[in-house]
Amino acid sequence: MHKERVYNPGLEANVPSVGKQIAEARLRKGYSQTDLARLIQVSLYNVECIENDKAVPVRGLLIKIQKVLECEIVMDGPFSPTDLAMKH
DSSP states (O other): OOOEESSOTTOGGGOOOHHHHHHHHHHHHTOOHHHHHHHHTOOHHHHHHHHTTSOOOOHHHHHHHHHHHTEEOOSOSSSOTTOOSOOO
């Protein structure tokens, strides 16, 4: 299975947020947020929070998202792995 990069790896300064990368990959697959939520077994609210950068998925969920969307999500953007909790 070929994994497609969501951004240009040479432009780290321009790496989209994790949520934006996920939303773009989801749309390329033709999935709705509801479809993605069902496929990764989380609530629609969780997908909405992730895509709107109100939350960053924990590692296990990120791996599941990447498998379902067949893409690589880069955590070097505005929201890095150190920001794994819900933002207030």
